[in-house]
Amino acid sequence: LGKGLTAAALGAILEARGLSVTMIKMDPYINVDPGTMSPYQHGEVFVTDDGTETDLDLGHYERFLTTRLGKLNSFTSGRVYLEVIEKERRGDYLGATVQVIPHITNCIKEKIYKGAEGFDISIIEIGGTIGDIESQPFLEAVRQVKQELGRDAMLMHLTLVPYIETAGELKTKPTQHSVKELRSIGLQPEILVCRSVLPIPDEAREKIALFTSVNKEAVISAANCKTIYQLPRVLHEQGIDEIVINWFQIDAPKANISDWDTVSSRHLNPKHSVTIAMVGKYVELADAYKSINEALVHAGIKHLAKVNVIYVDAETLEEDGISVLQEVDGILVPGGFGDRGTEGKIAAIRYARENQVPYLGICLGMQLALIEFARHVAGISKAHSSELQPSTPDPVVGLITEWRDESGETMQRDASSDLGGTMRLGAQTARLTPGTKIHDCYQTPLIQERHRHRYEVNNNYLPQLEAAGLVISGKSEDGSLVEVIEAPDHPWFVACQFHPEFTSTPRESHPLFAGFIQAALERAHHQ
């Protein structure tokens, strides 16, 4: 329905009023974190600066807010139960019977208060739907928080107002029922945001207000927008921030949200158009690559370009050949895990390199670009990654523990990353080589980008690869690990070990995506 987006848009407006805003996502599922969940079922795993693997809603939050989030900003039922059970095992509860109320709910409340610390406003999103069994402890905790905080807490509820086409009518009944359900557990909302395909007329808002005991002005209509970036404007026009400010009795200057208007109008009025092929695995579900899709849109906003994305299943490419790539202006291979579609992705990368098509490789898309170059340019015909083919005689990509030298010198790593087989996670510094494509994008030698991978380029092959022309344009700050590679004699072929998509925002775009789309636009113009 868009709870995350609505909450994030409200956060953006409150930031525009000079308030510091943070956001927390509470998810009712039992997984301890989303790190192990399939992006095909759940959407992408979003990674924060501090290396927390979280739900894609935190991506929405960071795209709308300037606050950077981290481990305090999301938790699941699984996390809460795990902590409570660990405490119980340690004997911390001194023999008491451990129960949902108060032990689970107390743990939830502690996390809410902890995450909110130091901010003027903390917006907490409760995952799931009212009436779900799983979300009950969260709602009870929220009820207690409201009791404890009084006017320092307020409740906003998002409902669906369906449009019945045959009757030509918007139906307010489901909203009435859902609020009734909330009130039966002791929760009275102060704001209702009603999602619908059409704006909700005044009489319907009055009716909803009457049945739900919410002030009429606080029944907000959130009809479908042409772009999600209009949401701050839509909510602000109806006075949502004024309602919040009044409730909390805060003095804050008026909101200037003209930057969101600029973003929306640039997004809706492109002057150019490019087509990008995204060659991946989870191409059926757009949410699996949510941040990349967004980052492409942001780069389009910057260049006033409509970015059309063709999702190409790498396995289909293996069977049907690369002909679908002939019409595109740029090729992107995103991150991923496992061997499915590997040869299709490598074929797409080879096509991009040999035909001067702009290429952006991200994480796995960088590792595969290196393998492609090793095989077809450097003559290492069996080059592979030990993740994808453990028996390969030429692991040009492997775990650090598989290829480090005896002296252990290459093991000098940031304290923030794990050694050996575990994941390298979160923001790390890379040093870029002046005069390279990537340095042109960032215009600065030191950058910070987020990582989420186990495998690394095998340094033992670098002399051979560089002799064949491969450009190593970025390394970790200590110089021990490859961060960015580029193909020589190519208009724009850049592949990075990190995930630039997680730090792209609509108001700023991201230098790497902006550079990629610019290269694609140049190609489109010359065709």
Ligand code: GLN
């Ligand atoms: N599977 C690869 C690794 O673990 C790439 C991961 C990714 O693309 N995020 O190194």
